[in-house]
Amino acid sequence: MNPIIRLSDNAANRIKEIMSEAKNKALGVRISVKSGGCAGMSYVMEYSKEANPSDEVIEDKGVKVFIDPAAVMYLLGTEMDYKKEDFSSTFVFNNPNETERCGCGESFKID
16 A cells, blocks of 8 residues: 655655654644645644644654645545755645646645
């Protein structure tokens, strides 16, 4: 069975950097999905200080990712990457379930 989400090497390394610089001791990062944006839904990533009993927990490349149970069906098979360009850097979700993405890349839709 494929994991709900996989991390690229770049994403795992960036999360490790962020976690090492965090002032508060977080266990990992939490990924969820919320309504909003041009296409209807957007990804949310934040520090996770504690595991919720209903979270799906993925450990990949030395990083713990806590997935909100309401987001699981939207994320199945997704690869999380980290891209750094001349003037910006961002986490990118390569989600095979997306049927539409807004022009700025900040939101998506799944039919």
